[in-house]
Amino acid sequence: MSAWSDHEVEAKVIQVLSAVPVVNADGHHYGKAFVTTYQLAIKLDQRYPELKGQLGRKLGGMGTGEHVSLSQYLGKQLSAQIKKHGDAYPIEGAFLSGLALTELSFKTADGEALVSSVTGTGYDLSLFRKRPDASGATVG
Structure with missing residues (x-):
């Protein structure tokens, strides 16, 4: 199996995305x-604090010294699932352009600042949400 399925990460991600307030x-x-992958990782960590340790990853962000963080892992895994399943997948992705973006920062569950390590790199920032159906309700 894989860590993604062993730790039911997909189901946890769907639960977190379902709880994003409208x-x-x-x-x-x-x-x-x-939500950005950072926001998703922060909310996953808040709801499932054991997950980081199970996956052997830190949240991510500038200054962590980690090249494979929880936020990066989530982005890669979700991108692969969306590519594999297309519109049938209950999560959809998009990008936030890095154009003229100098910094994005977030507050972790413990109140610490987490600064995106993506800004200023030439890469766009991954975004995800529960996929709406034709009626506007979310799928999954």
């Missing part, structure tokens, strides 16, 4: 917001 209470046609 701020656009007026039913905006954009639907539910996307």
Whole structure:
């Protein structure tokens, strides 16, 4: 098997993405917001604190000294699943352009600042959300 399936990471990701609040209470046609891989990793760590250790990874971000962080792992795994399953996969991805972006920072579950290590590298930042169905409800 793989760590992805052994630790039921996909199901945990779907639970976290399902809990992303809908701020656009007026039913905006954009639907539910996307989250970055950093936000996803932070919320996974908050809900499943044992997962980082099971996967042998740190959250990620600038200054961690890790080249294969939880946020990077999630982005790679989700990208592979979306590529494999297409529109049938309950999660969809997108990119946030790094154009003129100098820094993105996030607050971890323990209140520490986590700064994206992607900004300024020439790469775009991966975003994910639960895939909406035709009615606008989320799938999965």
